[in-house]
Amino acid sequence: MGGFFGAISHKNCIYDVFFGTDYHSHLGTRRAGLAFYDTEKGFQRQIHSIENTPFRTKFDKDLAEFHGCSGIGCISDNDPQPLLVRSHLGTYAITTIGAINNAEELLQAEFDKGHQFMSRSTGNVNETELVASLINQRSDLISGIKYAQEAIEGSVTLLILTEDDAIIAARDKLGR
Secondary structure (H helix, E strand, C coil), X not given: CEEEEEEECCCCCHHHHHHHHHHHHHHCCCEEEEEEEECCCEEEEEEEECCCCCHHHHHXXXXXXXXXXXXXXXXXXXXXXXXXXXXXXXXXXXXXXXXXXXXXXXXHHHHHCCCCCCECCCCCECHHHHHHHHHCCCCCHHHHHHHHHHHCCEEEEEEEEECCCCEEEEXXXXXX
């Protein structure tokens, strides 16, 4: 399981995202991350292990470095996220929650096209990176999200933070 949170404001939303993400700490015990976008600083992101130290303690020092009126955060049982992605769709931050039952099949299809993925120390691929790869196969984020959700057997819910100070939220296609 995991949880995520996003916010857009007319003012700095660092604390909104920090506390909103922290609220989900009971849903995951491995990784946590925050990503913000600011028109002057661009994307800022930090990911920490929360296996031995609580979320608030890990990110407390990072808060002074962040600035932005839009941001997303996540608590994850598995993958480090949010990820920063640069593609023909622009640069964006993405975080996902779900269970991709056909991940190996989707990875093999991507390998057959010549795509590559960063491998974690376990040898597994970050499922959020796989979702981003599927999204990037279309001409815009919305049709890419729809494509990814159709290709995935299981469940994926996501947040995308764009350079346009927008957050795109997509609920699992089956409503989970």
